[in-house]
Amino acid sequence: MTVLAPGTPVPPFALGTEEGGRFTEADLDGHTTVLVFYPFAFSPVCSEQLSLYEEVLGELEAQGARIYGVSCDSSYSQRAFREQLGVSIPQLSDWEPKGAACRAFGVLHDGGFPERALVIVGPDRTVRWSHQAASPGDLPGANVLFDGLATAGATAPRS
Amino acid sequence: MSDSPGDGAPRPTDSPGDGAPRPTDPPGDGAPRLADLPSDLRSAPVPPLAADDHVRGPPGAPLVIVYADFACSFCALANERLRAAGVRYAFRHFALRAKHPRAVALACAAEAAGRQGSFWEMHDALFADQGRLDDPHLWERASGLGLDIGRFERDRRDAAVVARVQRDVHSGLRAGVAVTPTLFVAGEAQPGPPDPQRLGALFTGAPAHRPDTV
Numbered sequence: 001m002t003v004l005a006p007g008t009p010v011p012p013f014a015l016g017t018e019e020g021g022r023f024t025e026a027d028l029d030g031h032t033t034v035l036v037f038y039p040f041a042f043s044p045v046c047s048e049q050l051s052l053y054e055e056v057l058g059e060l061e062a063q064g065a066r067i068y069g070v071s072c073d074s075s076y077s078q079r080a081f082r083e084q085l086g087v088s089i090p091q092l093s094d095w096e097p098k099g100a101a102c103r104a105f106g107v108l109h110d111g112g113f114p115e116r117a118l119v120i121v122g123p124d125r126t127v128r129w130s131h132q133a134a135s136p137g138d139l140p141g142a143n144v145l146f147d148g149l150a151t152a153g154a155t156a157p158r159s
Numbered sequence: 160m161s162d163s164p165g166d167g168a169p170r171p172t173d174s175p176g177d178g179a180p181r182p183t184d185p186p187g188d189g190a191p192r193l194a195d196l197p198s199d200l201r202s203a204p205v206p207p208l209a210a211d212d213h214v215r216g217p218p219g220a221p222l223v224i225v226y227a228d229f230a231c232s233f234c235a236l237a238n239e240r241l242r243a244a245g246v247r248y249a250f251r252h253f254a255l256r257a258k259h260p261r262a263v264a265l266a267c268a269a270e271a272a273g274r275q276g277s278f279w280e281m282h283d284a285l286f287a288d289q290g291r292l293d294d295p296h297l298w299e300r301a302s303g304l305g306l307d308i309g310r311f312e313r314d315r316r317d318a319a320v321v322a323r324v325q326r327d328v329h330s331g332l333r334a335g336v337a338v339t340p341t342l343f344v345a346g347e348a349q350p351g352p353p354d355p356q357r358l359g360a361l362f363t364g365a366p367a368h369r370p371d372t373v
Contacts, residue, residue, distance in 0.1 A: 048338050054257035056332065059200055087257050141335035146200040 003106045003117045003132040006151075010125045013101040015070060015092035018079045023068070023092050025125055032128075032152065033121045034060065034067040034145065036089070037107045037114035039136045041073040041081035045116070049139050054087040056142045063149055065120075068092050072099050072113050107132065118145060120152040128152030205334040205343045208249060211323075213278050216247030223248040224343040226331040229266060230259035235286035237340040237352040244358040250282060252327040253339050261292050264315070266324040268297050271314035275306045 004010070015023045027033075036053065038046040050069060053060075060067050069091045071078065078091035094101045094114070102108040107117040116133040118140060129148040133140055205224060208214065214222075223241065225248050227234035241248050252269075254262035265285055272281035284300045285292065291299075301311045314320055331341070335348060342349045 048258075051255055051257040052337055055255045055328075056200060085257060086260070139337040141337045142200055142332045143202040143335050147202050150201055 001103070001106050001108060003115070003119060003130045004127045006127050006129055008127045010121055010127060011104045013104045015094055015101050016075050016096075017093075018075050018082075018091055020075070028121050028123070028125050030123045032063070032065040032123060032149070034065050034149075035070050035092075035105070035119040035121065036067060037070045037102060037105070037117040037119070039071065039109070039113045039116060041071055041077045042084075045137055045139050046071075047081075047085060049116075050082070050085055050087050050089055052139070052142055053145065054085075054089060056145070057088065060145070060149075065149060070094060070101070070114060072102065109136065116140070118148060120148050122152065200329070200332055202335065203330070203333040205346060205348075206330050213250045213273065213282070214247065215250075215279055216241075217245060218247070220245070220247035221344070224251060225249065225340055226251045226253040226327070226334075226336045226343075227340040228252070228254050228259060228262045229269060229282070229285040230254075230262045230289070230292060231339045232289050233352050234340045235289060237342070238282075238286050240353055240355050240358060244353075244355065246358065248342075251331060252324045253331045253336055253341070254324060254328060258339075263321075263324065264294075265292060265297075266327075267315040267320050268301075268311075270320045270323050271311050271317070272301065272304065272306060274314050274320075275310065277304045277306060280304050 010025050010028060012025055017023050036049070038049060040046060053067060057067070067089055069078070069082075069089050070093075071091070072094045073081070074095050075091070075093040078093055082089065082091055092101075099108045099112060099114075102114045105117070105119060107115045107119075109115050113136075116136045116138065118129075118131045119127060120129040122128045129152040131140060131144060131148060208222065208224075223246050225234075225237065225241070227237065227250060252266040254266040256263055269278055269281045269285065272278055281300060281304065284304070288296075297315075298308060298311075301308055334343070336350075338350045340350075340352060342353060
């Protein structure tokens with residue numbers, strides 16, 4: 001299983017929001033979206049990763065991008081994790097059916113959790129850029145995100 | 160003191176006009192906020208030594224560049240090991256608000272001490288006692304180092320000091336720093352505190368070690 005490649009239309013999926021709602025492919029429309037797939041809430045590397053990306057939220061927003069954390073944890077766990085870290089990045093839960101959205105994006109690890117992967121989706125629901133860490137323990141720096149956004153912008157279809 | 164909120168004193172780190180409250184701001188600790196980071200955060204090599212970098216260690220020895228945070232106990236450990244090994248190293252700030260609520264305030268305090276010629280003294284004093292990092296503890300340290308407290312207080316909130324810290328954070332982000340400490344040896348990133356037994360390998364081209372936990 002490998003992460004969806006640039007140019008691939010995002011398949012239908014549904015994730016749970018912290019507020020109890022659903023986040024689907026329709027919520028990608030009209031925005032550049034950064035999906036940060038991470039293995040586990042409260043695990044050491046994931047904590048480092050969200051704190052790091054929180055630091056550059058302003059710049060992500062300045063580039064018109066919306067960022068979300070995605071894991072197979074329940075929304076309750078995700079909220080507790082986010083609040084403990086003191087970060088504001090919204091969390092999306094791939095809880096039921098567990099891992100279905102991660103599988104659709106090609107990032108479901110054999111162990112039943114997301115690979116550490118970044119996916120940038122364009123306003124047209126097409127993957128513009130993606131990155132899967134060599135191992136779940138590898139943490140892509142914020143620079144990787146911005147390299148991805150630059151690539152995503154450069155490969156955007158002309159409208 | 161005039162530290163109470165609402166005293167009308169200008170806070171150079173407040174970015175006027177951004178309006179929206181950010182839930183990540185540490186509540187009421189008076190920490191300076193980094194200004195908005197410059198726009199380009201794409202990958203870039205770690206910058207070479209600048210004239211105003213903080214460098215210590217034997218002149219002529221190979222240089223290690225350390226990105227670290229004064230609220231990070233692993234960074235304190237790295238500092239101890241680097242000193243014990245007699246390594247020449249440059250300290251750069253990697254202070255993230257979301258990682259440690261006091262990180263930015265401490266970085267600015269060290270820079271403010273540096274304006275009175277005591278950067279490394281404050282650096283060591285901060286790492287030496289990780290349990291006492293609040294403002295009164297900073298004043299105690301500054302006083303113990305013989306600093307002009309009034310000037311220290313003004314300087315640690317000065318826009319140029321905040322910008323100096325921000326410059327380091329920015330260059331670290333672009334160089335791919337993701338955890339503290341991260342050491343750069345000959346341009347290669349090595350995350351985590353250095354293993355003392357392998358510190359010698361920093362200079363012999365041996366494979367970089369991986370940290371035990373990141």
